[in-house]
Amino acid sequence: MAEETLDREPTRRGFINWFLGTSAVAFLLSVFYPVGRYLIPPPVAESTAGTVTLPLKAEDVKPNTGQIFKFGNRPAILVRTTAGELRAFSAVCTHLNCTVQYRPDLGHIWCACHNGHFDLNGKNIAGPPPRPLDPYVVNVRGRQIVVSKSA
């Protein structure tokens, strides 16, 4: 019994090993924590603009065409349907973030990366995309086209 308690008493060697071990861990932490934080990119302020006035005249956008424009720092697409209506959506494919395009031959929106199809309401109708494209609101003020996020 006495021997057992003796064994459990901290020895000098045990203490030194524990001390060295925790020092080594603390040292590694003090190296890897700053490196880890360094590697994570700092957040860049998202463009909060909810409204964009396009550098296009309304009459320059022909029916059955589509055009990519900048909405904040992401691409968006403006489509004029064959009926003459203007519509805008986020141009970021909901599958793997490629930029979509308008296909006049199909009359709807298409993503070249993995063959995703969206109709003119932004709905995913074929291929791998799991969700519809985010729709935006298009207003024509005189000759100007103003696109804004849906409220």
Place this chain on the structure above:
Amino acid sequence: MGGSAKPHGRLWTWLDERVGLAELEKLVKKKEVPVHRHTVWYYLGGMTLFLFMIQVATGILLLFYYRPSAEEAYESVQFLMAEVEFGWLIRSIHSWASNLMIFTLFIHLFSVLLLKAYRPPREVTWLSGIGLLGVGMGFGFTGYLLPWNELAYFATKVGTEITGVVPLVGPFLGRLLRGGDEVTGATLTRFYGIHVAVLPLLTTLILGLHLFLVQKHGMSVPPGVERAGGARRTMHFLPNFLLRDLVGWLSALAILAALAAYYPTELGQKADPFAPAPIGIKPEWYFMFMFKTLKYLPSYILGIEGEIVGVVGFGMGGLVLLLIPFLDRRTARGEPSRLFTWIGIAIILYMIALTYLGYTEVATQ
């Protein structure tokens, strides 16, 4: 010097006393390579190593002109191709040798897989080999972006997005890899650092271990040849095997030179983040089977997004490939293991079929 047959000069003696050349010489003279009907597969590892050395040499040369920023990368490659003498050749060789290297690496991998060379005691050699495959594909993926052209931009967008699909850690990894939420100049700088510093360092370490283990265990004799019995034939590594190796290397160099000269690598259009993805966008051919699989998957499988199923599926596939030496118990016990032969053949056929489909599809359908 004791033991060495022919007398050496004074320089050799001087070096031997300081570096220990005699031990090295003994080692090299002792090294033998088994001779049997599958010996030809032994040359693929060395050929991959040879092509890697070409990559190091041409990569260093490219560094002298390349500028890693979104504003200058494309222009610096354009300058290299149009103005610098033989710039097009160095870049073409770098690009073609990378493709050939991955190709020989795959053949090496599959020959080791089918000849069951991963069985004890060579499990760690296999693990380090799979590690080198990962590093090699990382080289390809990061290097593809560096010219900052349209195809590379969207391939990287998709590739890093796939990382983001990985459950739990995905979004964090994606951001870490991109250096932000989007593929931008920050991504280019990161990929550059990974391509020219991180991956070469990893390669040096893993390749060192791989080669050390190959020397330690010697070449694996396929179980089929072992079971057949008969007299064991071998050849000396020096000079017999090395000279044959050289023939292979020279052939690879000839193919490489012909490809680089007749099919020089193109540069394409400069990347524009606000242009639609180009029609006919393709990744490097060795990612094609995965790309094509993602294209075939429906948007939802059993209520889970198709891309998540695909990515997790390929992750599991990679894990199984990594752990094959530990899963294939029959081969480890020295028994024939048909199942794992068929698994190997199935993987090869799947990759070939999907790659073929990826290259023959009509881009606009």
